[in-house]
Amino acid sequence: MITEQEIFEKTKAILVKEFEVDEDSITIDADLFEDLGFDSLDAIDLVVTLDKELDVELKTEEMGEIRTIKDVCDFVNSKTAK
Numbered sequence: 001m002i003t004e005q006e007i008f009e010k011t012k013a014i015l016v017k018e019f020e021v022d023e024d025s026i027t028i029d030a031d032l033f034e035d036l037g038f039d040s041l042d043a044i045d046l047v048v049t050l051d052k053e054l055d056v057e058l059k060t061e062e063m064g065e066i067r068t069i070k071d072v073c074d075f076v077n078s079k080t081a082k
Contacts, residue, residue: 007073010045015058028070041073046072056080 008028015021019034032038038046044060050072051058056079066075 002077004073004077006078007054008069009051011046011050011069011072011076014032014046014053019046024062025032026069027070028073031067032069033067052077054080060069 005009012023012026015026015036016023019036019038020040025035030036032043032046043063043066047058047060047063050056058074058076058079063075066072
């Protein structure tokens, strides 16, 4: 099972590589939209990329109220815990 820290580190790496987000701005409490400049399509792309990278089934319609990096990590963690 993947740990929350591993999910955070993988998410951070994806944000830097795929979305060109400044690594220093990525904290567990960073808001995807307000702090990192995401739009709704970016959020969907992030979930799709995490799905591929972590080999878990993530559905974009389940994302609900994901706003922060912590929300992303909790969402992925809930899927990997099953």
